[in-house]
Amino acid sequence: MKQDYTITELEKKANEIRQDIIKLLVKAGSGHSAGPLGMADVFAAFYFRVLKHDPKRPAWKERDRLILSNGHICPVRYTAMAHAGYFPKSWLATFRKINSKLEGHPSFKKISALETSSGPLGEGLSQACGFAMAAKMDGMQHTYHVWCVTSDAEHQEGMTWEAAMFAGKNRLNNLTVIIDRNNIQIDGYTEDVMPLEPLREKYEAFGWHVIDMNGHDMAEIISTFQEAKAIAEKPVCIIAHTIPGKGVSFMEKDYKWHGVPPGTAIPGEPEKEKQAQIALRELRTLGKKIEAADLD
Amino acid sequence: MNYFLAKNYLDEKKVEWKPMRDGAGIGMAELGETAKDMVVLGADTIESSRAHYFAKKFPERFIQCGVAEQNLIGISAGLSYQGKVPYAVTYAPFLIGRPWEPIRTIIAYPERHVVFVSSHAGLATGPDGPTHQMTEDIAITRCLPGFTVIAPADYEQARKAVQAAYSLKGPVYIRNAREKTPLFTTEKTPFEVGKAQVLREGKGATLIGHGYMVYRLLQIAEELKKEISLEVINLHTIKPLDGKTILASAKKTGRVFCAEDHNVIGGMGSAVAEFLSQKHPVPMKFHGVQDIFAESGSVKDLWKKYGLDKAGTKKVLLEFLKR
Numbered sequence: 163m164k165q166d167y168t169i170t171e172l173e174k175k176a177n178e179i180r181q182d183i184i185k186l187l188v189k190a191g192s193g194h195s196a197g198p199l200g201m202a203d204v205f206a207a208f209y210f211r212v213l214k215h216d217p218k219r220p221a222w223k224e225r226d227r228l229i230l231s232n233g234h235i236c237p238v239r240y241t242a243m244a245h246a247g248y249f250p251k252s253w254l255a256t257f258r259k260i261n262s263k264l265e266g267h268p269s270f271k272k273i274s275a276l277e278t279s280s281g282p283l284g285e286g287l288s289q290a291c292g293f294a295m296a297a298k299m300d301g302m303q304h305t306y307h308v309w310c311v312t313s314d315a316e317h318q319e320g321m322t323w324e325a326a327m328f329a330g331k332n333r334l335n336n337l338t339v340i341i342d343r344n345n346i347q348i349d350g351y352t353e354d355v356m357p358l359e360p361l362r363e364k365y366e367a368f369g370w371h372v373i374d375m376n377g378h379d380m381a382e383i384i385s386t387f388q389e390a391k392a393i394a395e396k397p398v399c400i401i402a403h404t405i406p407g408k409g410v411s412f413m414e415k416d417y418k419w420h421g422v423p424p425g426t427a428i429p430g431e432p433e434k435e436k437q438a439q440i441a442l443r444e445l446r447t448l449g450k451k452i453e454a455a456d457l458d
Numbered sequence: 459m460n461y462f463l464a465k466n467y468l469d470e471k472k473v474e475w476k477p478m479r480d481g482a483g484i485g486m487a488e489l490g491e492t493a494k495d496m497v498v499l500g501a502d503t504i505e506s507s508r509a510h511y512f513a514k515k516f517p518e519r520f521i522q523c524g525v526a527e528q529n530l531i532g533i534s535a536g537l538s539y540q541g542k543v544p545y546a547v548t549y550a551p552f553l554i555g556r557p558w559e560p561i562r563t564i565i566a567y568p569e570r571h572v573v574f575v576s577s578h579a580g581l582a583t584g585p586d587g588p589t590h591q592m593t594e595d596i597a598i599t600r601c602l603p604g605f606t607v608i609a610p611a612d613y614e615q616a617r618k619a620v621q622a623a624y625s626l627k628g629p630v631y632i633r634n635a636r637e638k639t640p641l642f643t644t645e646k647t648p649f650e651v652g653k654a655q656v657l658r659e660g661k662g663a664t665l666i667g668h669g670y671m672v673y674r675l676l677q678i679a680e681e682l683k684k685e686i687s688l689e690v691i692n693l694h695t696i697k698p699l700d701g702k703t704i705l706a707s708a709k710k711t712g713r714v715f716c717a718e719d720h721n722v723i724g725g726m727g728s729a730v731a732e733f734l735s736q737k738h739p740v741p742m743k744f745h746g747v748q749d750i751f752a753e754s755g756s757v758k759d760l761w762k763k764y765g766l767d768k769a770g771t772k773k774v775l776l777e778f779l780k781r
Binding site: 171194269270271277278279280281282284285287288289290291292293294295296297299300324325327329 | 497518519521523524526529530533534535536537538539540541542544559560561564567568571644767
C-alpha cells in the first residue's frame with residue numbers, strides 16, 4: 163500500500179486518528195483516552211510510512227510484525243488500522259460492544275492482523291522476542307522487522323525484564339521496542355507509583371541500543387525508526403517521550419484520563435456533556451493554530 | 459481389546475521401573491527428527507526435566523530461557539505465531555503454576571499450539587518437598603478453554619504422548635512424574651489422545667486413575683479378584699474427557715473409585731464427577747492428595763504416609779466397597 167506519506171500528510175493523518183479515537187470512545191462509553199491520543203503520531207508513522215505491510219494480505223509472510231504489548235491503547239491501533247484499510251471504519255463504532263471484532267483489549271482470534279492478544283501488562287516483549295527468534299531461525303531477519311510497542315508503567319512487570327535480558331543475550335537485532343514514556347499510570351505518575359528511571363541506563367545494561375525520541379515530532383519519529391532498523395549489533399529500545407492525552411488541553415499530562423473516555427465526571431474537568439465537543443474542536447484546529455476549514 | 463501390556467507386569471519385582479520424564483525427554487528427541495518445525499525451550503532445568511536429550515541432538519532448535527518461566531511462555535507464544543511448534547519443558551510448579559496468567563492470556567485465549575511437558579508432578583517428586591510437589595496442575599490447566607490435559611501412566615505412554623501432542627491443535631499439557639514408576643505398557647500398547655483405556659474389565663466397581671496410580675489399581679484388582687470383579691480404566695487424557703467410556707462403565711458397575719497423585723479438589727476425579735453427576739449419578743470416592751501440602755521424604759515414604767501406595771489405596775477402596 164501507499165507508504166510514501168509526507169511528514170505533513172502524516173501529521174494530518176495523526177490528527178484524523180485522534181478525532182476518530184474521541185468519537186470511538188464516546189460511542190463505547192468506556193475505554194482509555196490518554197495513551198491512545200499520546201501514541202497517535204507513532205501509529206500514523208507506523209501504518210502510513212514505516213511498516214512493511216499490506217492490509218489486504220494480513221498473513222503475508224514478509225510483513226513487519228507489530229506487537230502491541232499494552233493492549234489498553236488499542237483505540238489508536240484500531241483507528242489507524244481502519245484508516246489503513248484493514249477493516250471498514252464503521253467497525254470503530256462497535257468498540258467494546260457485544261458481537262464486535264473490536265474487543266476492549268485486542269483479540270488475535272477476532273482480528274489476526276493484531277498479531278497477538280494483549281491486555282495484562284508486561285507480556286508483549288516476550289512474545290516479540292519469540293517472533294524475532296523464529297525469524298532468525300528461518301533466515302528472515304533481514305526480510306522483516308519485529309516492532310513491539312510497550313507502555314512505560316509495564317516496565318514495573320518482572321516479565322518485561324525477563325524478556326529484555328533474553329533479547330540482550332540473543333542479540334535480537336531484528337527487534338525494536340518502543341516505550342510510550344508518558345509518565346502516567348492508573349494510580350498516578352510513574353515516578354510516584356514505582357519509579358522507572360533511569361530507564362535508558364537499565365536497557366543499556368541489558369545489552370540494548372537506546373534512542374530517546376520526541377514522540378510528537380513526525381520527522382524525528384521517521385528518522386528514529388529508520389535508525390533503529392539500521393542498528394546491526396543489538397536490539398533497539400526507543401524511548402518515545404509523549405504527552406498523554408496529546409491534543410486535548412484538559413487531558414494532557416493528567417493521569418486521571420488514563421482509563422476513562424470523554425464524558426466522564428471528574429472534579430475540576432469540563433462538564434462531562436461538553437468534553438467530546440471541546441476535544442474535537444481542539445483537535446480540528448490543532449488548538450486554534452489552524453482554521454478548521456484548512457483541514458477539510 | 460488387547461493392550462499388549464508387559465509380561466508379568468503385575469509383579470513389582472519383575473516389571474521394569476523407569477521415570478515418565480525420561481520417556482517424555484526421549485520422545486521429544488525422537489520426534490525432532492521428523493518434526494522440523496519443533497522447538498524445545500528449557501528454563502535452567504534441562505537435564506532434570508529431560509529436555510537435554512533434544513537439546514544435545516538439535517542445539518539449533520533448543521532455546522535456553524534461564525530461570526524465567528513467564529518469559530518461557532512468552533517466547534513459546536511468539537514462536538507459535540511464526541509457525542513453530544514449541545515444547546516448553548520444566549518442573550510442573552514452575553511451568554504451569556508460576557506463569558499461569560500468561561498461559562491463560564497469551565497461549566489459551568489465542569488458541570496457540572504450544573506443548574507443555576512437565577516433570578515433578580505430584581508427591582512422586584519426593585525429597586524436594588511441597589514447593590516442588592505440584593498437586594494442582596490438572597485443576598488449573600483443565601479449567602482453561604481449549605486445553606488438552608494428558609497424564610501418562612508410565613514411561614512408554616509419556617513417550618507416545620509427547621509425540622501425539624505434535625499433531626493436536628491448541629495448548630497441550632503433558633504431566634510427568636520425576637520418580638521411577640512401573641513400566642507396564644509396551645511399545646505395542648495403543649495410545650490415542652482422548653480415548654480412555656479399559657485395561658481390565660469387571661462388573662463390581664469401576665476404578666479410574668491416571669499416572670502411576672493406574673498400576674496400583676491394576677494390582678489391587680488382581681489381588682481382590684476372588685472377592686470382586688473390578689474394572690480398571692486408565693484415564694490418561696483428562697481433557698477432553700472420554701465420557702462415552704466412563705458412562706458405559708459407570709452404568710455397568712454402578713460405582714466409581716478415582717485415584718490420583720493430585721489434589722482431590724479439581725483433579726481427574728472432579729472431572730469425572732462433573733460429568734457423571736449430570737449424566738448418570740453413581741456413588742463415588744475420591745482418593746488422592748486430600749487438600750494438603752505434604753512434606754519432604756523419599757517417594758516411598760510419602761506414598762505410605764499419604765496413602766498413595768498400594769496398601770493405602772486398597773484400604774480406602776475396601777471401605778468404599780463396604781458402603
